[in-house]
Amino acid sequence: MAEPRDGAASGSIMAEPRDGPGPRAFLDETVRIFKETYPGSEPTIAVAAPGRVNLIGEHTDYNQGYVLPMALPMVTLVVGCVTTDGIISLCTLAKEADDPKYVEFPVASEGNVLTPGLPKWANYVKGVVQYYRAGPLPGFKAVTASNVPLGGGLSSSASLEVAIYTFLQQICPDDGDLVEKALACQKAEHTFSFVPCGIMDQFISVMGIAGHALLIDCRSLEVTPVPISDPSLVILITNSNIRHHLTGSEYPARRQQCLEAAKALGEESLRDVSMAELKAAKASLDAEVYRRAHHVISEIKRTTEAAEALKSRNYREFGKLMVQSHNSLRDDYNVSCRELDELVAAAMDGDGVYGSRMTGGGFGGCTVTLLEATAVEKTMQRIKDKYSGTPAFYITTPSRGAHVLQL
Numbered sequence: 001m002a003e004p005r006d007g008a009a010s011g012s013i014m015a016e017p018r019d020g021p022g023p024r025a026f027l028d029e030t031v032r033i034f035k036e037t038y039p040g041s042e043p044t045i046a047v048a049a050p051g052r053v054n055l056i057g058e059h060t061d062y063n064q065g066y067v068l069p070m071a072l073p074m075v076t077l078v079v080g081c082v083t084t085d086g087i088i089s090l091c092t093l094a095k096e097a098d099d100p101k102y103v104e105f106p107v108a109s110e111g112n113v114l115t116p117g118l119p120k121w122a123n124y125v126k127g128v129v130q131y132y133r134a135g136p137l138p139g140f141k142a143v144t145a146s147n148v149p150l151g152g153g154l155s156s157s158a159s160l161e162v163a164i165y166t167f168l169q170q171i172c173p174d175d176g177d178l179v180e181k182a183l184a185c186q187k188a189e190h191t192f193s194f195v196p197c198g199i200m201d202q203f204i205s206v207m208g209i210a211g212h213a214l215l216i217d218c219r220s221l222e223v224t225p226v227p228i229s230d231p232s233l234v235i236l237i238t239n240s241n242i243r244h245h246l247t248g249s250e251y252p253a254r255r256q257q258c259l260e261a262a263k264a265l266g267e268e269s270l271r272d273v274s275m276a277e278l279k280a281a282k283a284s285l286d287a288e289v290y291r292r293a294h295h296v297i298s299e300i301k302r303t304t305e306a307a308e309a310l311k312s313r314n315y316r317e318f319g320k321l322m323v324q325s326h327n328s329l330r331d332d333y334n335v336s337c338r339e340l341d342e343l344v345a346a347a348m349d350g351d352g353v354y355g356s357r358m359t360g361g362g363f364g365g366c367t368v369t370l371l372e373a374t375a376v377e378k379t380m381q382r383i384k385d386k387y388s389g390t391p392a393f394y395i396t397t398p399s400r401g402a403h404v405l406q407l
């Protein structure tokens with residue numbers, strides 16, 4: 001079969017989103033594979049949900065702070081049809097997903113509570129089915145395909161959850177509440193995949209607006225769209241193509257330290273702690289816990305300042321804040337790594353680049369760079385030359401959230 005997405009795309013300099021087929025061809029190919037997988041069945045529903053890149057506001061969502069992500073043109077597709085037998089049949093085309101790639105399980109009901117198991121990838125799906133906000137669900141047959149790189153920090157997991165939820169909305173409509181939709185998908189990730197993630201990934205995959213980043217207040221869940229469609233500007237994602245296996249244990253550990261800091265300062269979350277209060281309490285806090293809190297409190301402030309800078313098209317200021325964010329993640333939060341530091345340093349070492357930082361949870365994955373369109377080719381070449389590994393590049397535009405596709 002023609003690949004619905006490219007593999008590692010090692011070192012290639014390519015146009016957005018990846019060098020796989022364009023959106024229509026990607027859908028057509030997924031439809032073709034559906035028909036091959038389920039002979040005699042016709043797909044009647046197709047939905048897409050995007051991955052995301054976070055421009056600034058890292059590790060702030062679970063501290064009730066601000067984040068500034070945008071939805072990507074890379075999406076997870078679900079193509080399928082409803083059945084009446086109460087059975088869900090799903091096949092993933094993602095090569096990196098664990099085996100088997102095909103699963104069958106009965107829909108959730110009072111008498112059948114779904115639980116996580118193997119393969120791991122199906123847990124994201126089962127969780128969403130379990131927490132879906134309407135019912136009873138009929139069954140369905142479907143194929144899912146993604147051109148979001150799996151495990152690359154661009155939130156393929158949330159895009160899978162949100163795509164499945166959006167598919168379920170087509171076969172058994174819920175009340176259409178988008179905040180509740182994002183929360184149900186987050187709950188699926190928490191309890192079926194055991195990742196205590198914040199709300200950012202699911203929220204932006206649901207709510208993304210073309211041409212905009214979204215400033216999300218993760219306490220009130222209020223969203224402020226910030227236009228980012230200046231044609232002279234490019235948002236470049238660089239994939240380090242490495243992933244250190246630290247995220248699993250380090251992420252909950254950071255979360256715990258943040259809670260500890262907030263508690264020591266008499267607050268529910270670090271959102272309610274000012275930098276002055278933190279500094280005043282320095283002597284009474286464990287040095288590492290202090291640094292973690294220092295990152296979070298400074299990052300929340302940087303994120304609101306960055307949104308203002310973007311609104312007023314002050315890209316120089318925005319870029320400065322991106323670099324400060326990276327340095328804080330590296331030095332205070334300790335979630336960067338040599339490869340990400342190399343990519344940021346290489347990006348910044350030339351003209352026309354406003355800012356660059358690691359994006360996502362850290363320990364590998366991607367960097368995001370804001371630069372002038374005229375500087376893109378040179379910058380990608382410089383990163384390729386200087387990076388000790390093999391990068392992949394995605395030139396991206398802010399895209400819309402989950403949606404139904406015409407077949």
Ligand code: ADP
Pocket residue numbers: 076092093094096097098120121122124144145146149150151152153154155156157158160360
């Ligand atoms: P990220 O969300 O940054 O891509 P995660 O580790 O949170 O990284 O999620 C990656 C996991 O999500 C994969 O290992 C796989 O289990 C699951 N996943 C994501 N997209 C798909 C897909 N299209 N098909 C099957 N599994 C997927």
Ligand code: MG
Pocket residue numbers: 155156157158201
């Ligand atoms: Mg994820």
